[in-house]
Amino acid sequence: MRKNTLIQTLAIGLSALFLGLSSVQAADAGIVQLIGPGSTVRSFQIDTAHVVQFGSRTQVRKASTAEAKQLKSLKATKGTLKSSSSATVSPVLRDSAGRSYGLPGGLIVTLKADVSEAEGRAQLESAGLTPDRMITPRVWVAKSPAGLETIEMANQANAKGVFADVSPNWWTRRALK
Known part of the structure; x- marks a missing residue:
């Protein structure tokens, strides 16, 4: 009797595990990850x-x-x-x-230190990014297309470790208070 109960419990657990994995895999197809500094x-x-x-x-x-x-x-x-x-x-x-x-397009790039405008442009260009404008001596906007490609560009730039942070220029819905 105990052996049958153990086998049934094991079978139920394994089927739940397999069903759980398949639903996680199906859900992962529609998930996008932004990988920032420090992974x-x-x-x-x-x-x-x-x-x-x-x-x-x-x-x-x-x-x-x-x-x-x-x-x-x-x-x-x-x-x-x-x-x-x-x-x-x-x-x-x-x-x-x-x-x-x-994702309307654009990347917000945070340099590791305050630099001149010319040096900031050079840092972005050497990393393969196209500078758009300087916000502060440390924060820049780089050009990127609208959509998911912006996240891929941010992930690639963060993986290089050249900048303090690179993230998409997010659009969010605002509500008036």
Whole structure:
């Protein structure tokens, strides 16, 4: 009797483990990770039902059928979302707290020390980034396309260890108080 109970318990546990693994693997397909300095990782879920449309009035809107299909096929930080309109769009990313983010393009680059404008531009260019503008002697905006490619560029720049931090120029929804 005890042997049968042990076998049944083991079978139930193993099936739950395998079912759990398959659901985790399926969920991971829509997860994007930003790997920062010191290998800190922030994970974001791709919302396959919505996009952020940038323009004179930036808004989160329901994804068209074609956009939703594209969102489901995006792999990690690879792939570009093409909109049926001429507007720039980004997938909506949600963090673990459920906050929404968009990627309008651009990287926020924090240098390791305050430098002159010429030296800052040279540091960004030597790392393969295109400087856009200096915010402070230590913080810069570098050019990048809208969408998930921005996260890939930030991950690559952080992996080099040249900068204190590189992160996407996030768009977040703001509420008036």
